[in-house]
Amino acid sequence: MKVVKSIKEIKDILVSEREAGRTIGFVPTMGALHAGHISLVEQSVKDNDVTVVSIFVNPTQFNDKSDLLTYPRTLGQDCQLLEPVGCEYIFAPSEEEMYPQPDTRVFQLGRVAEVMEGAHRPGHFNGVAQVVSKLFDIVKPDNAYFGEKDFQQIAVIRAMVEQLHLPVHIIDCPILREPDGLAMSSRNIRLTPGQRQKASLIACTLKESTTFVPEKSIQEVIRFVIDTINHEPEMEVEYFQIVDGNTLEAITDWSDTAYPIGCITVFCGKVRLIDNIKYPSVK
Ligand code: PAF
Numbered sequence: 187m188k189v190v191k192s193i194k195e196i197k198d199i200l201v202s203e204r205e206a207g208r209t210i211g212f213v214p215t216m217g218a219l220h221a222g223h224i225s226l227v228e229q230s231v232k233d234n235d236v237t238v239v240s241i242f243v244n245p246t247q248f249n250d251k252s253d254l255l256t257y258p259r260t261l262g263q264d265c266q267l268l269e270p271v272g273c274e275y276i277f278a279p280s281e282e283e284m285y286p287q288p289d290t291r292v293f294q295l296g297r298v299a300e301v302m303e304g305a306h307r308p309g310h311f312n313g314v315a316q317v318v319s320k321l322f323d324i325v326k327p328d329n330a331y332f333g334e335k336d337f338q339q340i341a342v343i344r345a346m347v348e349q350l351h352l353p354v355h356i357i358d359c360p361i362l363r364e365p366d367g368l369a370m371s372s373r374n375i376r377l378t379p380g381q382r383q384k385a386s387l388i389a390c391t392l393k394e395s396t397t398f399v400p401e402k403s404i405q406e407v408i409r410f411v412i413d414t415i416n417h418e419p420e421m422e423v424e425y426f427q428i429v430d431g432n433t434l435e436a437i438t439d440w441s442d443t444a445y446p447i448g449c450i451t452v453f454c455g456k457v458r459l460i461d462n463i464k465y466p467s468v469k
Contacts, residue, residue, distance in 0.1 A: 212327030247313030
């Protein structure tokens, strides 16, 4: 496994790999890797001849400065996790390497980028589109792997790939959960032990809410989820919406879509956690 910091070097290496007829799988990350990331890498290793993992804490997607400053950076540990699973190249550029000049591109990716996270984190998805489009241009992967915890991010990246006609397949992979149900996230290590214990309430409540379909209305299920979580001290729901999994538009009746999904963001103390759950289809 080789760690590469320069764009030119990783491009040259990957030109040779492609010339040798090898397919390239790519897992973009911001590091602080956990088993969820590793499952993406394992899928890429299965599907492709060569797997590249990028580790870059992208400043342009943070709308909150302190979130950027406190984002965990654990490159040494990340390399140790990636070595045994068959990753060939880690691309870990510096900020100067990725952004020698400020990236002023503004993407218009439509409603999927405007609702939910788009409304609560202005500029976030534009920053994601900036960095992922740059990374795709550098790595030119055949397949790129993303975790479904960031459900909306996958929809935004698909919209960008379509708009820019990029020749890459976007592959979504299931959320990995801790034994108590908490969705794996690099941010979980910022929870205090007490908050960590409480955080499992998010997944438990979402799971319980799936048993109410179709007897309870969308509004009743939303109320149940928000009230149950907000009842716990230190936990506060920022938003919870039940949307069509394709368009990400809020639905008002279970029969509005065959693909209902609940998307939630919760502050657990100061740590912002996201999760989602698929509801049974009644359409
Ligand atoms: O999901 C993430 O970790 C980031 O948003 C990504 C896709 C690596 C872009 O910085």
